[in-house]
Amino acid sequence: MRVLVLNGPNLGTLGRREPEVYGTQTLADLEKLLNERARELEFVLTCHQSNHEGQLIDWIEKEGAASDAIIINPGALSHYSLALADALRGSGKPVVEVHISNVFAREPERHRMVTATAAKGVISGLGFEGYLAALDYLAALNG
DSSP: OEEEEETHHHHHHHSSOOHHHOSSSSSSHHHHHHHHHHHHHHEEEEEESSOHHHHHHHHHHSSSOSSSEEEOOOOOGGGHHHHHHHHHHOOSSSSEEESSGGGGGGOOGGGGOOOOGOOOOEEEESTTTTHHHHHHHHHHHOO
């Protein structure tokens, strides 16, 4: 199974940005962890991070077609990006949305997740374990 893993705005600063919320591990640490699990599951991952909505949409359009599923942490774009939601829905692929923090325990403006309407499921608040749970879900879905 080929899985496209996308991380949105500010996730490139993991380990430095608000460690009390996001922890001290970096994006490189996350990708290493995901690739280890992917090898166990015999998955091939393509991982990208961008602070730009259009870049994420471009990757969905270009690389999503060659993927079997998408895992995305859209960051704050989750709360307002209809364009990103449309791209995810238009991919025709199963999508799992992941958030490191529990968005429902945070500011009220984070409780609305537009992109979640394009996902089979949302995992929020489990830290990096949420990404691993997304991979495990996709493995079960692939059967």
